[in-house]
Amino acid sequence: MAQKPSIPKGTRDFSPLEMSRRNYIFGTIRNVFSLYGFRQIETPAMENLSTLMGKYGEEGDKLLFKILNSGDYLRGIDRNLIESNDTARLASQLCEKGLRYDLTVPFARYVVQHRNEITFPFKRYQIQPVWRADRPQKGRYREFYQCDADVVGSDSLLNEVELLSMIDEVFRRLKIRIAIKLNNRKILAGIAELIGAPEKIVDITVAIDKIDKIGIENVNAELIERGLSEESVGALRPILEIDGTIEERVNSLEKLLEKSEVGSNGVRELRTVVNGIMETGLDARLDIDVSLARGLNYYTGTIIEVKALDVEIGSITGGGRYDNLTGVFGLPGVSGVGISFGADRIYDVLNTLNLYPEGIEHCVQVMFTNFGEKEAACALRIIKKMRDCGIQCEIYPDTAKMQKQMKYADSLGTPYVAIIGETEMSQNRITLKNMSTGEQQMLTEEEAIAIINPATSI
Secondary structure, eight states: OOOOOOOOTTOOOOOHHHHHHHHHHHHHHHHHHHHTTOEEOOOOSEEEHHHHTTSSHHHHHHTOOEEEOSSSTTTTOOHHHHHHTOHHHHHHHHEEEEEOSOSHHHHHHHHHHTGGGOOSSEEEEEEEEEEOOOOOBTTBOSEEEEEEEEEESOOOTHHHHHHHHHHHHHHHHHTOOEEEEEEEHHHHHHHHHHTTOGGGHHHHHHHHTTHHHHHHHHHHHHHHHTTOOHHHHHHHHHHHTOOSOHHHHHHHHHHHTTTOHHHHHHHHHHHHHHHHHHHHOOSSEEEEOTTOOTTOTTOOSEEEEEEESSSOOSOSEEEEEOTTGGGGGTOTTOOEEEEEEEHHHHHHHHHHHTOOOTTTTOSOSEEEOOOSHHHHHHHHHHHHHHHHTTOOEEEOSSOOOHHHHHHHHHHTTOSEEEEOOHHHHHHTOEEEEETTTOOEEEEOHHHHHHHHOTTOOO
16 A cells, blocks of 8 residues: 655645745745845755854754765764764764755855855845754744845944834735834843853843743743853843833833943944834834844844734744854954845734735636637637736636536636637637626627736737
């Protein structure tokens, strides 16, 4: 008995209807990227592990999909590693490449590798899949698409303001109500100094980034496990619970961190970004969240996260500034800031709220019937004319009964069916049936085209 086919957990197939909806998302994001002056590039699905490792923190490294070396991958391997079950060192010898975890690190590699071909500041976007060896759950997949936009080669905080404006525009077009959360890595560093644990900045950020998922008490327990004293953990809690308006929160942070140079710099940057985006106007709800860290070690300034207001799901967009990321590839001093739209989660939000435009699933506007060789030849001539006018057409490939052909068109949601029989051919007309109303009209080719696509002229 043949094994039932399946796909790996955390991956999905997409039907034609689903692809129409996903392409609507990609198209919306791509149009906004272009509107703001970003240009598209692509990078390989797999990168050298040396490119990926150490860029996402300890937890991120564990989620990298590693690719087994081809050929005799055990040749030259230290057999003691196999017997000792030292999986980390063994993996480093068995695997030289890995699937990309995100698009930002490959972009940094791209910038360094192609630096002589790039004019700075360089604004690029990418829409490609990424892979993470995560535990699959609602809104979390092992294979998913990211839609990234980054600016490198500029320190200006206007870039942050433009990216926030771009986020707002994308979700305005998609009709998704969102909250944009902001923080700054320098503020987190200042907080670490304030509670007397500057060397624990990574442990602090990794832990407090989980507050929404596991709650403050569990975060406190994790911080103690990571080596922070109870006194430091106690000093941290009131900082994480700062409340009030945007202005009040920024003022509280400014006063709290006034003795920390790095923390004060972070507050000044945050205030500049907030004032800038408020001046441009914002449909989204803006929030300051000092617990926001996103768990990624390469952020050095602004941190951005976007949540949907009407659906319980994880972050649907995130990003931030990473002033030293290209330095690990031999090109120091190139600052960068970027955002990433989680297309798969946005897809889930749109499905839940049913926010797709009407008719998005219609890949064909009109189907022509097929009642024989002469009728099909006549239909093909008219189809050519309609396609030249930008109308999506198809002809039923086989000669079949009317009922079967109509059932096919109805199953695809085709808005119109064009019927060509002996009567229509003798009068040089088309019978056009509206599949929604059932209404039929005998029309000239020009009249049919005008009804199917009123904006079309021939």
